[in-house]
Every structure is written in C-alpha cells, then in structure tokens.
Amino acid sequence: MRSLVCTSGVVCFLALPVWAADFATRADWPSYGGTHSALRYSALDQINASNVQSLAPAWIFQTGDPESGLQATPIVIDGVMYLSSASNWAFALDAASGRIIWEYRYPWPKGQAPVYGRQNRGVAVGNGRVFMGTADNHVLALDQKTGREVWRVNVEDARQCGCNVTGAPLVVKDMVVVGVTGGDSAHRGYLTAFDARTGRMRWRFYTIPAPGEPGSETWPGDSWRFGGGATWMTGSYDPDLDLLYWGVGNAAADLNASHRRGDNLYTCSIIALDPATGKLKWHYQEVPQDVWDYDAAFELVLADMAIGGQARKVLMQPTKTGYVWMIDRVTGRFLKAWRFANNVNWVSGITEEGRLVGRVEPEVGKSKLVCPSAIGAKNWNQSAYSLRTGWLYIPVQEICNDLTASEDAGVEGKPFIGGNWVMKPPPGGKIEGYIAAYDPSTGERKWTWPASTWILASVLATAGDLVFSGDPEGFFFALDARTGKRLWSFQTGGGHRGSPVTYAVNGRQYVATPSGWGSVVGGTHQAFWPDRPAPRGGSALVVFALPRAEER
Amino acid sequence: MKLWIWVLAVPFCAQAADDVLSRGAVVFRQSCAVAYCHGPEGKAGRAPALAGRHFDAGTVMGIAAMGIPNTSMPAFREQLKPDDLAAVAAYVVSLNANHAEEAATVASRAMPPEVERGRSLFFDPGRPGACGSCHEIDGRGTPVSIALQEIRTARLGNLRTIESPNVVTVRTSGEQPFPAVVVEKSAGRTRVYDLSSRLPVLRTFEPPEVVLEPGSSWSHQAATGLYTEAELAAVSRYLEWLVRR
Numbered sequence: 076m077r078s079l080v081c082t083s084g085v086v087c088f089l090a091l092p093v094w095a096a097d098f099a100t101r102a103d104w105p106s107y108g109g110t111h112s113a114l115r116y117s118a119l120d121q122i123n124a125s126n127v128q129s130l131a132p133a134w135i136f137q138t139g140d141p142e143s144g145l146q147a148t149p150i151v152i153d154g155v156m157y158l159s160s161a162s163n164w165a166f167a168l169d170a171a172s173g174r175i176i177w178e179y180r181y182p183w184p185k186g187q188a189p190v191y192g193r194q195n196r197g198v199a200v201g202n203g204r205v206f207m208g209t210a211d212n213h214v215l216a217l218d219q220k221t222g223r224e225v226w227r228v229n230v231e232d233a234r235q236c237g238c239n240v241t242g243a244p245l246v247v248k249d250m251v252v253v254g255v256t257g258g259d260s261a262h263r264g265y266l267t268a269f270d271a272r273t274g275r276m277r278w279r280f281y282t283i284p285a286p287g288e289p290g291s292e293t294w295p296g297d298s299w300r301f302g303g304g305a306t307w308m309t310g311s312y313d314p315d316l317d318l319l320y321w322g323v324g325n326a327a328a329d330l331n332a333s334h335r336r337g338d339n340l341y342t343c344s345i346i347a348l349d350p351a352t353g354k355l356k357w358h359y360q361e362v363p364q365d366v367w368d369y370d371a372a373f374e375l376v377l378a379d380m381a382i383g384g385q386a387r388k389v390l391m392q393p394t395k396t397g398y399v400w401m402i403d404r405v406t407g408r409f410l411k412a413w414r415f416a417n418n419v420n421w422v423s424g425i426t427e428e429g430r431l432v433g434r435v436e437p438e439v440g441k442s443k444l445v446c447p448s449a450i451g452a453k454n455w456n457q458s459a460y461s462l463r464t465g466w467l468y469i470p471v472q473e474i475c476n477d478l479t480a481s482e483d484a485g486v487e488g489k490p491f492i493g494g495n496w497v498m499k500p501p502p503g504g505k506i507e508g509y510i511a512a513y514d515p516s517t518g519e520r521k522w523t524w525p526a527s528t529w530i531l532a533s534v535l536a537t538a539g540d541l542v543f544s545g546d547p548e549g550f551f552f553a554l555d556a557r558t559g560k561r562l563w564s565f566q567t568g569g570g571h572r573g574s575p576v577t578y579a580v581n582g583r584q585y586v587a588t589p590s591g592w593g594s595v596v597g598g599t600h601q602a603f604w605p606d607r608p609a610p611r612g613g614s615a616l617v618v619f620a621l622p623r624a625e626e627r
Numbered sequence: 628m629k630l631w632i633w634v635l636a637v638p639f640c641a642q643a644a645d646d647v648l649s650r651g652a653v654v655f656r657q658s659c660a661v662a663y664c665h666g667p668e669g670k671a672g673r674a675p676a677l678a679g680r681h682f683d684a685g686t687v688m689g690i691a692a693m694g695i696p697n698t699s700m701p702a703f704r705e706q707l708k709p710d711d712l713a714a715v716a717a718y719v720v721s722l723n724a725n726h727a728e729e730a731a732t733v734a735s736r737a738m739p740p741e742v743e744r745g746r747s748l749f750f751d752p753g754r755p756g757a758c759g760s761c762h763e764i765d766g767r768g769t770p771v772s773i774a775l776q777e778i779r780t781a782r783l784g785n786l787r788t789i790e791s792p793n794v795v796t797v798r799t800s801g802e803q804p805f806p807a808v809v810v811e812k813s814a815g816r817t818r819v820y821d822l823s824s825r826l827p828v829l830r831t832f833e834p835p836e837v838v839l840e841p842g843s844s845w846s847h848q849a850a851t852g853l854y855t856e857a858e859l860a861a862v863s864r865y866l867e868w869l870v871r872r
Contacts, residue, residue, distance in 0.1 A: 188676055192666050226821075227829040229769045232759060235750055263752060273802065275824035279755055300753075328699075442706065477706065483699050487752075490664070492699035497658055497706055595666060602656035 097314070098378065099462055099538070104151040104576040107197055107243040108457065111312040112377040115459035116536045117577045121584035122621055123539030127553045127563045133585060133620040134173035140164050143193040144593020145614040148243060148533070148574035150200045154581075157200050157219075160614050161193040161593060163209045167222060171580040173618065177222030184211035187233060191256055191595055194241050196309075196455075197574075201246030202271035206253075208240025214253050214267075216274060226274030230255060236262050237488035243309045247319055247350045250277055254306030258324035258370065259492060261485035264304035264342075266321055268353060278353030282306060282323045282341050290340035298335040301485035303327030304342040308455055311375040311390075312350070316405060319350040320377070320390060324370035328493025329449070330437045331366065331480040338363040343371045345392065345400075347407060357407030359429075361392075361400050366437050367421055367478070368449040368496075369395045374457045380465065380516055382410055391515055393458050393469050395451025398425065399515065413518025415511065416452035418473050418501035421445050437480040437494055448476035449496050450596050457574060459536035460515070464556050467515045468542050470530035472508040474603075475499045498599060506603045510534060510544060512559060522559030528604045531597060533574035535586070543586060545571025547600055547610040551588045551617065567617045570610030572597050587618040651718025654711045658703060659691075669722045678722040687716040738868070745865025748858050756825030756853055758862060764869065771808055771820045771827045786859055789847045794822065796840040799832065806845030822849070 099118040100109040109115050122130060138145065140160035150157040156170040163181035168174065189210035199206045204216040204225060212233035216225045230253065233239050238257025245252045250268045257264060264282040269275065282304035284290040294302060303326045310321035326335060326342035341355075343362035348355060361371045376391040382401070390404035397416035402409060409429035423433030435445055450472070458469040480494040500506045508529025512521040532545040536556060545551040551571065552564035573589025591613035592600075601609055659665045659677075669677035677687075691712055694702035703712065738746065750759040750767060759768035772793070797807045797819055807819035810829065817837050821828040822845055851859060 223833075224831050226831070228826050229760070230826070231752060231755075232750070232767055232769065235759070235767055236752060267755075270824075273821065273824075274828035274830065275821065276755060276826045281753070285753060479701060479706075481694070481699075481701050490699045492664075495658075495664075495699075495701035495703075595660075598660045598666070598668075599656050602653050605653060 100578070102579040103153065104149065104578045105200070106150070107148050107199065107245065107309040108311065108374055109576070111245070111314065113311045113374045113457070114376055114378065114462070114536075115457055115533065115574075116461050118462075118538045119577055119579055119584045120537060120539040121579070122537070122541065122577075122586060124541060124555050124562060126621060127539070127541055129621055130553070130563055130565070130586070130619045131622060132565070133618045135618065136166070136168055136173045136616040138164060138166065138614040138616070141591060141612055141614040142593075144570070144572050144591040144597065144612055145589035145616070146194050146573045146594060147197040147589055149576050149587055149589075149616060150198055151576065151578040152200055156587070157198050157205050158616060159195045159198045159207050161195055163195055163207060165198055165205060165207055165217060165222065167205070167219075170578060170585065171583070179217055179222045179224065181207070181209055181215070184233075187211055189239055190233070190237055190260070191239075191241060194594055196241055197243035199244040199246045199251060201251070202249060204251075204271055206244040206246065206251045206271075208242065208244060208253055210239055212236065212239040212255065214240060214244065214251070214269060214274075216251070216271070228269065228274045228276070230267055235488050236260065237490070238262050238305065242307050245309050245312065246271065247312050250350065252310065252319065252350070254308065254310070254321065256305050256307040258303040258305030258307065258327060259329055259368075259490060260303075261301035261327065261487050261489055261491040262305075263300055263302055264306055264323065266306045266348070266353070268350070280346070280348055280353045280355070282346070284340065293337035293340045295336055296334070301327055301487070301491055302335060302339060302342065303329070303491075305370075305372065308372045308374065311377050313377055313388075313404060316388070317350065318356060318404070319348045320375045320404065321346050321348070322370070322372040322375055322392060324372040325368045326365045327491045328483050328485065329366075329368040329491075330478055330496070331439070331482065331493030332364050333482065336364070339365065343369055345371060345375065345390065345402060345407075347404070359402050359407045359409060361394065362396065362431070366480070367445060369421075369451070373453070373455055376458070376460050376467070377404060378460055382516055391460070391467065393453050393467070395447060395449070395453065396421065397447045397452035399467065399469075399513070399518070401515065411518075415469050415513055415518075415520070416447055416471055416473060418446040418475060418504065419452070421447075437478040439480045439482060442477045442479045444475055444499060444502065445478050446475035446501055448474040448498055450474055450498070450599070454531060454596055456531050456572070457533040459534040459542065461536040461556055463538055463540060464512070465514065465516075466512045466521055466556070468510060468512050468534045468536055468556075470508070470510050470532070470534055470544065472506070472529045473501050473504065474506050475501050498602070510542065510554065510559070512542075512556070524554055524559040524561065528600065528607055531594070532571035532588075535575045535577060537577055543575050543588070545575065545588055545590070547571065547592060547597070548608055549590070549611060551575070551590070565619070567615070568611060569613035569615060570597070583620055585618050585620050587616055590615045590617050647714045647717050648721055650711070651714035651716070651721075654707065654715040655718050658707065659715065664699075669719060677719050682719060684713075684716040684720050687719045688712050691715060741861060742865050742868040745861035745863070745868075748854065748862050749865055754853050756850060758850070760825070761827055761850065769827065786863060787848050787851045791845065791847055794843040794845045796843045797821070798838040798840065799836055806843040809839060812839070
C-alpha cells in the first residue's frame with residue numbers, strides 16, 4: 076500500500092500530510108475497508124463533483140447467483156477484480172472489461188441451512204491467494220492466478236456451533252485472520268489466524284475468557300461457555316503500531332443478562348491483538364453487560380486527527396448504539412463518544428470517561444420501547460471517512476423496538492436470544508433513513524441527505540468530493556461531499572445491500588457497486604414501507620466510468 | 628391454556644385469503660423474520676426454519692401465542708392482535724407449498740452423565756484440535772479420519788498409542804515434510820489433510836508439486852496430548868457407549 080503509483084490521467088491528491096498515503100486507496104482497492112485503515116476513502120478524483128453527471132455504465136457482471144442478493148465488497152488489485160457471491164462462488168474479473176478470468180464454486184453444504192441464510196460479504200487477497208469464508212464455517216484459499224483451491228480448513232463444525240463465516244477475511248502479513256458469526260447462539264466467539272500459504276492455524280483468540288483467565292471474573296458460573304461475542308465483521312490493522320483491531324459483537328443471551336451478571340468481557344468491545352501471537356494488547360468495552368444486541372462488530376476506522384487540540388491516532392467506530400466511539404488506538408484509552416442518531420434512549424448519556432448513564436434494562440414479561448433497535452441506528456453496511464473534508468459519512472436509520480426479556484436456557488449452538496423485539500417507529504415520529512456527514516472531532520452534523528426509505532448499502536467517499544451509495548429501490552447515487560446535494564443517480568435494477576468501491580485501470584477511474592437485495596435485515600423492508608416499491612433481488616456488479624472524452 | 632383455546636377459536640377465514648396472507652407476510656417480517664429468528668420467508672435464520680415443515684395453522688397459532696418455555700421462542704399474545712396471529716399462522720402454513728422438507732435433526736438419546744462428559748470433551752469447542760476436528764460421529768465433526776462409530780472398541784485400545792498406519796509423509800518444495808492423510812490421488816491432483824497444525828487442513832496439489840511417502844513420525848499422541856488421562860478416560864467411555872448402544 077505504500078508503493079502507490081498514480082497512473083497517467085489520474086490526478087492524485089497530493090496536498091495532504093505524508094501519512095495520508097497509508098489511509099487512502101489509489102488505483103487498487105486492496106482490502107475490505109479500502110486500505111487496512113478501513114476509511115472507505117479513495118484519493119482518485121478523475122470522477123468529481125464537476126463531471127459526475129456524465130458517469131455511465133462501463134460494464135455489468137451477473138454472478139448468476141441471485142438467491143440472496145449481493146452483499147460483497149469487490150477487491151481490486153493490478154487491474155483484476157475479486158468478487159464473491161452469496162453461495163460462496165468467487166470470481167476474478169478483468170476490472171476494465173468485466174471479462175471472467177476464473178470462477179470458483181464452493182460445494183454447497185448438503186442438508187445444512189446456514190445460520191443467517193446465504194450471504195457472503197467478500198474475499199481477501201494477498202500472498203498469491205484469494206481467501207473466502209463459507210456458509211458452513213470453513214475458510215479456503217484459492218490460487219490468485221488460476222482460482223484453483225489450494226487449501227480449506229473447517230474452523231469449527233457449523234452444525235455444533237450455530238456459527239459460520241459471512242464476513243470478509245483480513246490478510247495481515249503472511250496470515251489470514253477470520254472471524255465467525257454465532258453471537259445469537261449459545262456459543263463462545265473467537266478470532267482465528269491461519270498461515271496464508273499452508274492454512275495451518277497460527278492462533279485463536281477467544282473473545283470470552285475461560286475460567287482462570289483475566290476477565291473471566293466478569294462471567295458467573297458457566298455463562299462464559301455460551302456468552303456470544305461473535306467477530307462477524309472485518310477488523311483493521313495498523314502496520315506502524317503492528318496492532319490488529321477487531322470489533323466483538325453482543326453478549327448472549329442477547330436481551331437477558333440474569334445468568335451473566337458482570338461486565339461480560341470482551342463482548343461489545345474493541346480488542347487490539349499482537350498479530351504474531353494473537354495475544355491481547357488492550358481492549359475497550361463500549362457496552363458492559365449488553366442487553367440490547369448492540370454489537371460492537373462494525374468497521375474500525377483508523378485516522379489521525381486533532382482531538383481537543385492534540386494530535387491523536389484515533390480509532391472510530393459508529394455502532395448500533397447510535398454513538399460513534401472514539402478510542403486512542405495506541406493505548407485503548409477512551410477519547411469520546413458522540414451521538415449520531417436522533418432517537419437514542421437506551422442510555423440517557425455517556426460520561427467523559429465513557430461510563431453509561433441511565434440504562435434502560437429489558438425486563439421479563441414487560442415490554443419496553445428502546446431506541447435504537449437491534450437492527451441498529453446503523454447496520455453492518457459501512458461508513459466512509461474523507462481525508463479531504465475530514466468528515467465521517469454514516470448511513471443512519473431511525474428505528475426503535477419493543478424489547479421483552481425472557482428466561483431461556485442455552486443449548487449449545489442453538490438460538491440464545493433471551494427475549495424478543497418488535498420493530499417500532501420512534502415516539503412521535505416515523506421510521507426513516509438518511510446519510511449524514513459529521514465532523515468527528517466535535518460530533519457536529521454538517522448535513523443530512525434523507526433517503527426515500529433507508530440506506531443499507533455502504534458509503535464510499537472520494538477525493539473528487541463525492542459520496543456514493545445505493546438505496547433499496549435500485550438507485551445508485553452520488554452526493555456532494557460538502558453539501559449533501561444529490562448530483563447524479565442511476566437505476567441499477569436491484570436493491571443495494573453491498574459496498575461500492577472505486578479503482579483505476581490504465582488511468583481510467585471506475586466506480587463499482589453490487590446490486591441485488593437480500594440479507595436478514597433487508598427482509599424487514601416491506602414491513603416498514605408497505606407502500607413503497609419492493610426492493611428487487613438479483614446479484615450483479617454494475618461498474619461506471621466517465622465517457623472517454625471526458626477523462627482528464 | 629384458556630387463552631390458547633381462545634386464540635384457536637378466532638376465525639381467520641372472514642377476510643379474503645389473499646388479504647390474510649399478505650397481512651401475515653407483513654406480520655411475519657415484523658415479528659418473526661426480524662433480525663435473527665425465522666428468516667425471510669421462513670427459510671433461514673437462527674430459529675428453526677418454518678418453510679416446508681407442514682405445521683398446521685392451529686399449531687403455529689398456539690406456539691406463536693404461548694411461546695415455547697425455556698427457549699428463545701417468545702409468547703406473542705400480548706404483542707399481536709388475534710387477527711394478526713391468525714394471519715401469520717396462515718402465512719406460515721402457506722410456506723409449506725414451496726419448499727422441500729428440512730433435513731431431520733439427530734434425535735436426542737438418553738446418555739449417562741459421564742458419557743455426556745466424554746462427548747463434550749470429544750467435541751470441545753474450547754480446544755481447537757479436539758477429537759471432533761478429525762472424527763465424525765452422528766453427523767458432527769470433520770471426517771478426516773475413520774468414522775469411529777463403525778469400529779469396535781476392542782480395536783481402539785489405548786487412545787494415546789493407537790496406530791495410525793494411514794498417515795503418510797508429504798514432501799513438497801519450499802516447506803518441511805509434513806504428516807498427512809491422503810484423500811485423493813489422481814492424475815489431475817493430490818488432496819491430503821495436513822495434520823501438522825491443530826486443525827487439519829485439506830490441501831490440494833498438482834501432481835508434480837508433491838511426493839507422498841508411506842509412513843510418518845506422526846502419532847495419535849499429537850492429538851490426544853490435548854487431554855488429561857481423566858479426560859481421555861471419559862472420551863473412551865463415550866466411544867464404548869457408542870459401540871454398545
């Protein structure tokens with residue numbers, strides 16, 4: 076990522092401090108979040124606010140795997156795109172033309188229903204391999220040039236654990252690091268690292284300490300065995316600090332803590348590990364004893380900025396809670412948390428030390444309206460952080476839920492929810508979604524762009540001062556990064572539940588977006604907006620570029 | 628119980644069937660498919676799949692109203708109106724038409740506590756490389772090596788010193804020779820389970836890349852070393868129970 080070359084015709088933004096090169100993407104989109112800093116920000120600016128109106132389709136790729144939509148983030152390296160679809164098919168495509176170089180189909184596990192349905196959020200590429208997690212909890216490596224399977228390993232029997240791999244792996248040096256789902260099952264979460272070349276396990280970090288280990292005092296009795304703590308989204312890595320960061324999901328049972336009184340480490344926490352050993356360097360718990368299903372599993376945005384007049388290496392995480400958590404990524408110290416959603420009542424506030432105040436606890440046999448809902452003020456679809464504006468762009472939804480706790484007994488690998496939720500509009504309001512821009516150093520909201528329904532696709536920011544995303548009704552669109560004004564849109568024909576990227580081949584900038592509705596949360600759409608057009612399924616990658624005459 | 632009968636008594640044929648089904652679909656998405664439970668169209672999710680299970684409307688309504696004690700299935704009688712319960716039941720019944728039957732789950736069998744302990748150790752999720760990492764029993768575990776329920780206990784003997792004649796040595800350029808179980812050896816490719824780390828890795832080679840030599844320095848001790856004597860004794864009791872059942 077350091078040896079970046081700006082190919083001819085692509086104007087790179089050079090007025091930034093030197094460190095910016097480590098955070099922004101250029102011609103490639105090498106990792107899930109762009110770079111290992113997960114900014115989802117590109118320094119490419121050939122496509123910009125002045126010419127985006129001319130953006131037109133360059134090519135479209137149909138995966139042929141339409142059952143559950145397309146949720147992936149494509150990876151682009153040296154003009155080749157690597158893409159995965161919901162049934163664990165993987166593709167290598169010529170990123171300039173869409174021509175198939177190779178394809179791979181994982182033998183779909185017979186007689187197994189994947190725990191959260193068919194979905195896959197992407198591959199990782201490195202060390203000459205393409206890595207993918209599977210619906211039956213395997214990890215596999217394909218030869219980057221041929222697509223031939225090189226190794227495959229069963230992370231844990233999916234039939235036993237009620238878990239699997241839906242997130243994109245992360246390549247760190249000569250390893251691939253993989254998280255698992257299972258936070259709503261009677262399961263104990265973990266993160267596993269494998270040797271990229273051979274597939275041999277290097278280490279496993281359990282997100283819930285076993286009896287006798289530090290932190291085990293936060294789990295009474297046997298509750299640690301089924302405590303959740305899934306690692307279902309993709310982490311980040313700081314090569315200078317050599318720290319691997321990962322977000323850990325909710326505690327189980329989701330809505331009832333009666334059997335697990337304590338802080339329940341390291342659920343709803345950010346963990347920083349030594350990638351060589353998998354040993355914990357520090358942790359920060361956002362939500363001790365979570366009872367709302369408030370995963371801290373989402374993107375960990377690494378940026379350097381001034382906080383209170385002091386330069387800081389910051390880790391930002393916008394989560395289901397309606398807050399952005401800002402942590403010093405060197406030490407794990409809490410810096411601040413600021414609210415990005417309008418409807419938040421699960422706490423009355425968060426102190427300057429990060430302590431939660433005025434928690435609304437679900438009760439057995441009694442329904443309570445809690446905002447945001449378990450879907451979250453933001454779901455797993457990612458925000459973007461622009462190094463040009465210095466603003467964080469978050470896809471937000473305002474949804475509350477009636478929570479009722481119940482006394483469940485955990486049975487290994489089976490659902491372990493401890494209550495139920497019924498989605499509700501906010502008090503006195505309606506269910507709605509928008510993209511908003513925030514100055515993360517202050518939490519000030521700069522603008523709001525209201526969606527026709529909500530935004531369950533990731534956001535992409537570019538040095539062309541554009542913010543891209545897509546909506547459930549099929550529109551892929553560009554907003555002015557400074558004003559939030561919609562500058563351009565295109566009807567792709569399928570609802571958007573994936574993550575757009577941008578890249579360049581031979582000096583030509585492309586913007587690529589998955590199209591095709593799916594996912595567990597996506598299934599609630601028509602209940603919220605019965606009068607709007609239903610999101611269309613499908614599984615296509617739609618790629619845009621400027622007409623050749625307009626490239627500068 | 629009274630309420631349950633009352634719920635069943637609510638007629639749901641008063642409205643046109645299509646209206647009921649579309650209302651049921653909405654209620655289902657709001658209350659049953661939400662987040663992790665029965666999934667869109669009842670096909671997947673964390674809770675049991677509902678599509679293709681041939682539940683009748685009365686059963687579905689009863690369970691939806693009363694819940695299932697000690698599970699994650701809540702009682703919806705306070706949250707859903709009787710009409711909505713009826714509609715959602717009709718919707719769930721309508722899912723039967725379109726989907727094949729789910730695979731049957733393994734029936735639970737009465738297992739004495741010390742046998743259950745052995746089974747837990749065999750499949751211990753806190754121990755990567757537990758017995759289940761290489762042996763499949765009753766549809767659980769990874770079938771790298773022999774399926775244990777098919778062999779006689781007498782042949783098992785001491786689990787630490789059990790012979791493993793099927794393990795070979797793999798030589799390939801750029802890495803140390805490693806112990807492996809051969810899965811496939813054809814003109815086109817060679818597939819082996821690499822046993823050199825705690826989770827066996829299924830590796831695929833093209834023939835010129837790899838040489839297989841009979842025999843290996845690997846022993847079953849490498850795997851059983853994860854267990855104490857007492858734990859291994861419990862595992863043995865589980866295996867003996869499997870043979871006798």
